[in-house]
Amino acid sequence: xxxxxxxxxxxxxxxxxxxxxxxxxxxxxxxxxxxxxxxxxxxxxxxxxxxxxxxxxxxxxxxxxxxxxxxxxxxxxxxxxxxxxxxxxxxxxxxxxxxxxxxxxxxxxxxxxxxxxxxxxxxxxxxxxxxxxxxxxxxxxxxxxxxxxxxxxxxxxxxxxxxxxxxxxxxxxxxxxxxxxxxxxxxxxxxxxxxxxxxxxxxxxxxxxxxxxxxxxxxxxxxxxxxxxxxxxxxxxxxxxxxxxxxxxxxxxxxxxxxxxxxxxxxxxxxxxxxxxxxxxxxxxxxxxxxxxxxxxxxxxxxxxxxxxxxxxxxxxxxxxxxxxxxxxxxxxxxxxxxxxxxxxxxxxxxxxxxxxxxxxxxxxxxxxxxxxxxxxxxxxxxxxxxxxxxxxxxxxxxxxxxxxxxxxxxxxxxxxxxxxxxxxxxxxxxxxxxxxxxxxxxxxxxxxxxx
Amino acid sequence: xxxxxxxxxxxxxxxxxxxxxxxxxxxxxxxxxxxxxxxxxxxxxxxxxxxxxxxxxxxxxxxxxxxxxxxxxxxxxxxxxxxxxxxxxxxxxxxxxxxxxxxxxxxxxxxxxxxxxxxxxxxxxxxxxxxxxxxxxxxxxxxxxxxxxxxxxxxxxxxxxxxxxxxxxxxxxxxxxxxxxxxxxxxxxxxxxxxxxxxxxxxxxxxxxxxxxxxxxxxxxxxxxxxxxxxxxxxxxxxxxxxxxxxxxxxxxxxxxxxxxxxxxxxxxxxxxxxxxxxxxxxxxxxxxxxxxxxxxxxxxxxxxxxxxxxxxxxxxxxxxxxxxxxxxxxxxxxxxxxxxxxxxxxxxxxxxxxxxxxxxxxxxxxxxxxxxxxxxxxxxxxxxxxxxxxxxxxxxxxxxxxxxxxxxxxxxxxxxxxxxxxxxxxxxxxxxxxxxxxxxxxxxxxxxxxx
Numbered sequence: 024x025x026x027x028x029x030x031x032x033x034x035x036x037x038x039x040x041x042x043x044x045x046x047x048x049x050x051x052x053x054x055x056x057x058x059x060x061x062x063x064x065x066x067x068x069x070x071x072x073x074x075x076x077x078x079x080x081x082x083x084x085x086x087x088x089x090x091x092x093x094x095x096x097x098x099x100x101x102x103x104x105x106x107x108x109x110x111x112x113x114x115x116x117x118x119x120x121x122x123x124x125x126x127x128x129x130x131x132x133x134x135x136x137x138x139x140x141x142x143x144x145x146x147x148x149x150x151x152x153x154x155x156x157x158x159x160x161x162x163x164x165x166x167x168x169x170x171x172x173x174x175x176x177x178x179x180x181x182x183x184x185x186x187x188x189x190x191x192x193x194x195x196x197x198x199x200x201x202x203x204x205x206x207x208x209x210x211x212x213x214x215x216x217x218x219x220x221x222x223x224x225x226x227x228x229x230x231x232x233x234x235x236x237x238x239x240x241x242x243x244x245x246x247x248x249x250x251x252x253x254x255x256x257x258x259x260x261x262x263x264x265x266x267x268x269x270x271x272x273x274x275x276x277x278x279x280x281x282x283x284x285x286x287x288x289x290x291x292x293x294x295x296x297x298x299x300x301x302x303x304x305x306x307x308x309x310x311x312x313x314x315x316x317x318x319x320x321x322x323x324x325x326x327x328x329x330x331x332x333x334x335x336x337x338x339x340x341x342x343x344x345x346x347x348x349x350x351x352x353x354x355x356x357x358x359x360x361x362x363x364x365x366x367x368x369x370x371x372x373x374x375x376x377x378x379x380x381x382x383x384x385x386x387x388x389x390x391x392x393x394x395x396x397x398x399x400x401x402x403x404x405x406x407x408x409x410x411x412x413x414x415x416x417x418x419x420x421x422x423x424x425x426x427x428x429x430x431x432x433x434x435x436x437x438x439x440x441x442x443x444x445x446x447x448x449x450x451x452x453x454x455x456x457x458x459x460x461x462x463x464x465x466x467x468x469x470x471x472x473x474x475x
Numbered sequence: 476x477x478x479x480x481x482x483x484x485x486x487x488x489x490x491x492x493x494x495x496x497x498x499x500x501x502x503x504x505x506x507x508x509x510x511x512x513x514x515x516x517x518x519x520x521x522x523x524x525x526x527x528x529x530x531x532x533x534x535x536x537x538x539x540x541x542x543x544x545x546x547x548x549x550x551x552x553x554x555x556x557x558x559x560x561x562x563x564x565x566x567x568x569x570x571x572x573x574x575x576x577x578x579x580x581x582x583x584x585x586x587x588x589x590x591x592x593x594x595x596x597x598x599x600x601x602x603x604x605x606x607x608x609x610x611x612x613x614x615x616x617x618x619x620x621x622x623x624x625x626x627x628x629x630x631x632x633x634x635x636x637x638x639x640x641x642x643x644x645x646x647x648x649x650x651x652x653x654x655x656x657x658x659x660x661x662x663x664x665x666x667x668x669x670x671x672x673x674x675x676x677x678x679x680x681x682x683x684x685x686x687x688x689x690x691x692x693x694x695x696x697x698x699x700x701x702x703x704x705x706x707x708x709x710x711x712x713x714x715x716x717x718x719x720x721x722x723x724x725x726x727x728x729x730x731x732x733x734x735x736x737x738x739x740x741x742x743x744x745x746x747x748x749x750x751x752x753x754x755x756x757x758x759x760x761x762x763x764x765x766x767x768x769x770x771x772x773x774x775x776x777x778x779x780x781x782x783x784x785x786x787x788x789x790x791x792x793x794x795x796x797x798x799x800x801x802x803x804x805x806x807x808x809x810x811x812x813x814x815x816x817x818x819x820x821x822x823x824x825x826x827x828x829x830x831x832x833x834x835x836x837x838x839x840x841x842x843x844x845x846x847x848x849x850x851x852x853x854x855x856x857x858x859x860x861x862x863x864x865x866x867x868x869x870x871x872x873x874x875x876x877x878x879x880x881x882x883x884x885x886x887x888x889x890x891x892x893x894x895x896x897x898x899x900x901x902x903x904x905x906x907x908x909x910x911x912x913x914x915x916x917x918x919x920x921x922x923x924x925x926x927x
Contacts, residue, residue, distance in 0.1 A: 028823075058681065060701035068823060092702070183667045193645045193662065193704075210645065210662050215635045229510065247729065249512035250544070250722040252645075252704055269721045270702040276725065277699065280732030281815050287739055288811030288900075289804055297812050297822065297830050297882075304837040305844075308808050312845050312874075315804045319797040320852060326793045333789040337782045340792030344778070344799060345771040348908065351803075352741055352767045352901065356760050359740030360749050363733050370749065371520065378749050385756040392757075393764050400772060422764075430749075448740075449804065456800065 031061065035068045042073055047080040055085060063092045075104040083109070087116030090125065095155075096294055099128045107133070111140030114147070120163040120271070123150035149264060158242050159235030161275065162256040162265030168196045169222055171205060176218035194253050194266075197226050202262040204230055204255055232257050235264055242267055243275045244368040283362055287355070289315070289449050311449060318453035322347070325457045329464040336474045338405065339467050342414050346463045349393060350421040350455035355448050357382060357429025365437060379430050386426025390419035409473035417463035421455060428454045483513065487520045494525055499532040507537060515544045527556040535561070539568030542577065547607075548746055551580045559585070563592030566599070572615040572723070575602035601716065610694050611687030613727065614708040614717030620648045621674055623657060628670035646705050646718075649678050654714040656682055656707055684709050687716055694719055695727045696820040735814055739807070741767070741901055763901060770905030774799070777909045781916040788926045790857065791919050794866050798915045801845060802873040802907030807900050809834060809881030817889060831882050838878025842871035861925035869915035873907060880906045 034053060041050035054062060054077060066074060066089060078086060078101060090098045090113060102110055102125055114122045114137055126134045126147065138144060146164045153159025167185070169178050178195060195213060197206035206226030216225045232255045233242055246254050252269040282293040292307035326333075326343065333339050360382075364370040370378075398415030402408055428451050436442065467474060486505060493502035506514060506529060518526060518541060530538060530553060542550045542565060554562055554577055566574045566589055578586045578599065590596060598616045605611025619637070621630055630647060647665060649658035658678030668677045684707045685694055698706050704721040734745040744759035778785075778795065785791050812834075816822040822830075850867030854860055880903050888894065919926060 058683065058701065060683075060697075063700065179666055182663070186667055210666065211634070214631055214662065214666055215638055231510065231512075245512075247725050248515070249510065250725075252721050269704050273699050273702075273724070273728065276728045276732070277819060280728070280735065281819075283732065284735050284739060284811050284815050287736060288807040290808050290811055295812065297816050297834060301833060301837055301840065304833075305840060308805075308837070309841055309844055311808070312801060312804060312841055313848070315801055316797075316845055316849055316852075319800045320849070322800070323793045323797050326796070327790070330789045330793065333792045334786060337786035337789070337792075338779070340785045340789075340795070341775045341778045341782065343792070344796055344908070344912075345768075345775050347796060347800075348771045348774070348904075349764060349767055352764060353760075355740040355900075356742050356763075359736050359742055360747065363736050364749050367729060367733075381753060381756075382749060385753055385760070388753065388757060389761055389764055392761055393768055396765070397768055397772070400768075448807075452800075456796070460796075 027061075027064075030057075031064050031068060034061075034065050038065070038069065038077065039073060042076050047076070050077060051080050051082075054081070059088055059092060062089060066093070067097065071100070074101055078104060083112045083116055086113045091118050091121045094294070095124055095128060098125055102129065103133070107136045107140055111137045115141055115143055118163055119146035119150055119165055120161065120265075122147045124155060124160070126151060127155060153235055156239045157235065158233045158237045158239065158254075158256045158267060159265070161239055161242060161271045162235070162267045163271075164265050166194075166196060166255075166263075166266040168198045168263060171197050171199070171221070171223035171226070173222045174218065175213055175216040175220045175222070175225065178213060178222060179218075194255075195222075196230075196255055196263055196266070197222055198263050201260075204232055204257055204261060204263040206230060207255065230255060233267075234259070239275045240279055240366070243272055243279065246272045247276075248368070279366060283366055287359060287362065287448060315449050318449060318456070321453060322456040322460055325460045326464065329460075329468065332464065332468050332471060336467065336471065338410065338474070339464065342401065342410075343460055343463055345397065346414070346417045346421050347456045347459040349397075349418055350425045350459045351448070351452040353386065353389060353422045354425035354429040354451045354455050357386075357426050358433060358448055358451060361430060361433040365433065370437075375434060379427075379434070382426045382430045383423060386423040387419070389426075390422030393422065394418035407474065409470050413463065413466045413470055413474070417459065417466055420462045421459040424458050425451075425455045479513075479516075482509075483516050483520060486513075486517050490517070490521065490529065491525060494528050499528070502529055503532050503534075503537075506533070511540055511544060514541060518545070519549065523552070526553055530556060535564045535568055538565045543570050543573045546746075547576055547580060550577055554581065555585070559588045559592055563589045567593055567595055570615055571598035571602055571617055572613065572717075574599050576607060576612070578603060579607060605687055608691045609687065610685045610689045610691065610706075610708045610719060611717070613691055613694060613723045614687070614719045615723075616717050618646075618648060618707075618715075618718040620650045620715060623649050623651070623673070623675035623678070625674045626670065627665055627668040627672045627674070627677065630665060630674060631670075646707075647674075648682075648707055648715055648718070649674055650715050653712075656684055656709055656713060656715040658682060659707065682707060685719075686711070691727045692731055692818070693820075695724055695731065698724045699728075700820070731818060735818055739811060739814065739900060767901050770901060770908070773905060774908040774912055777912045778916065781912075781920065784916060784920050784923060788919065788923065790862065790926070791916065794853065794862075795912055795915055797849065798866065798869045798873050799908045799911040801849075801870055802877045802911045803900070803904040805838065805841060805874045806877035806881040806903045806907050809838075809878050810885060810900055810903060813882060813885040817885065822889075827886060831879075831886070834878045834882045835875060838875040839871070841878075842874030845874065846870035859926065861922050865915065865918045865922055865926070869911065869918055872914045873911040876910050877903075877907045 034057060037053045038050045041053060054065065057065065069077065126138065149164060193210045195208050196204060197208065199205050206228045207230045208222060208226045212225055231245065231249050231251065233245060235256050235258055242254065254267045255263055256265040256267060258264050278293055285293055289311035290307055291311060295303060295307045394415035397418055398411040401414055402411035432451055486509060489505045490502045493505060506517065509517065578590065601616060645662045647660050648656060649660065651657050658680045659682045660674060660678045664677055683697065683701050683703065685697060687708050687710055694706065706719045707715055708717045708719060710716050730745055737745055741763035742759055743763060747755060747759045846867035849870055850863040853866055854863035884903055
């Protein structure tokens, strides 16, 4: 990849130099040389003003291709620098699903002006009514549909005439007079069929499909489960309204994965990147730190109840954080397992008690394994067997609690139809911290005379 | 999805009851009713002994289809219950890439016996030499290749004769006499081309391809960047050796995402699931807890140097954990951002200083925002302005350090060509914990007289 990176950097430098010398044509030609996927990388490496300058001189088709492939937030930024007329032209050339996303992201006034300027809005209009993260929001209206009494030969001739572009899926859908989905046929089956065969003879009537209102995470699960490269989308009357293609699903999977990672790390916006403006960092991260502040002060309040004990045996302050820290780490493990398992649609809804039991067993064994080691270490270090025992026992207790809480919170959230990934470690460690301190300091209070 | 789950449960119960009544044919027929993707879900819901019993009576083709779609570890488990003869038959029917994976996972003796029994190993043999997680390990050898002087019509006729199955990609590759990749043509272009057109006239010579030794994460990045549904794999002499298809890439993306989530949460095995045996949980999780034990004791050692201070002002023990906890949370945020950005191939290799600067700025601002609130809260609670100031200042310092260390560790790992995801929060929080305690307790020592 280092090679690639160097190639991109070289192209960026050439474009930059051409723009500086006001040789716009040269800049555009240099930009268009590499493949579209690489153009996207190069575009992202340019500064904002350079991007705007380049777009001013790029033709409509190339701009549309680029916009189709940029991240939504980057498309929005780039689009805002265009005039309304030009924006309308570009929107017409874009893939309908991407155009609809962009129209949805634009400020309402700019979007409605652009829509007014556009000549052909038939493809985009039906997509505007679905939220971005549903099947309807992800689908494209660029698909091929035929009727069941067509022959294979006629269908191929039809394809020759419409010359569908690269983004149209490799499937031909079959609809009845009311537009309801009744079958599907792969381009390959079409090609290898006898020319005079009727579509209804060669079509597959067992079409896996999805309702337009379904969440994109479910879309991804269905496509992965059935290894689909295209999934037809229907409305409540089973009428075909669009198709989700494999490239959309790649985006969905990447987004959902980032969301899981970020949730686990208390970052609230799946589109945040290291290069995002400081303001966006604060918006996505600071609220979680404030929540953490609250839970940390709660745990501090637990400790404050033992202040006089700590004043008598200051060594407790040395080791209380070991108990809490291990509990936090152990509960993160549990949460990660459940978040992924639920996200991939793998966690059975039955047998939950068995899974909970197993996880608590793991917590208990890990607690004993770690508690013994820490106890031994602390005995060797401080020479007080009671301190070692209290610490070891607190670790066993807290790691067991960590497994229990780390399992219960995502499961309960799921059964309440909430996103289990909301089970942020911040909330679960609130429990493990507070309870960890409580167990350790309570035990210490009980054995106080032996610890002094 | 609840609907689906119910349907699966109903089928599982029917199969279970048929197996109990030793009506094996009925069990098999019930199992084969739903679509393949659903069969996989149903199979996973059966107990181990039920799975073995069902497989005994399932025909070879259906078993092969099932094995193609199960997770690798589940395929292995199911395969081990088969006789060598039956296993060989199933392996021949499986997709070459999945068969090669299974052969690589089986115990060496069983694998070589099965290979001996197999009649046709031409497709599988070349795949055995590549590690699972490389392009070569992921590719299939089931693809269609033609020579440049063939016509469109001849190619379609060729397709009619070989009747490629569903797993063959929707692309036809063009090779020269030495087997080197020279072009590609989509099935759609083939269909819409004039029948007498030569392949070399309609093929695309700009073929995006990848070396068989490349890591699967790079494969995923290239396919996502260029929106590919199939990626040809070549050897060092540029000879076409296989193709990676869209369903493989979905698996790669899901695996890599799970790996990121697990790394962040200190779970060492991306295949671990809540239902995995306790032994596997311990193998994947306990080593990380031991590492955490070490870092926690290190932080405890830092505190132990301030024992006499804490004995004088026990309230310090109440608030030290607030400083450390916030630092740990903030550094997780930073690590998550960089792990994802690097995994998606988005982090530029240039301008690293700028990114570091921005992240430290975010840390500083978050430190001030949180430090002020905590300081205020603690002043209201305990009425000691010095305690509030010391605590607030320590938080500002520790959150800035969290951003700095959380950025540096993944970046340094990347520049050392190590996996940046090794920058486990365990290691980074070792720094934020120790330094957090150090800053807070040092400041407290300095202002000791004001805190008593």
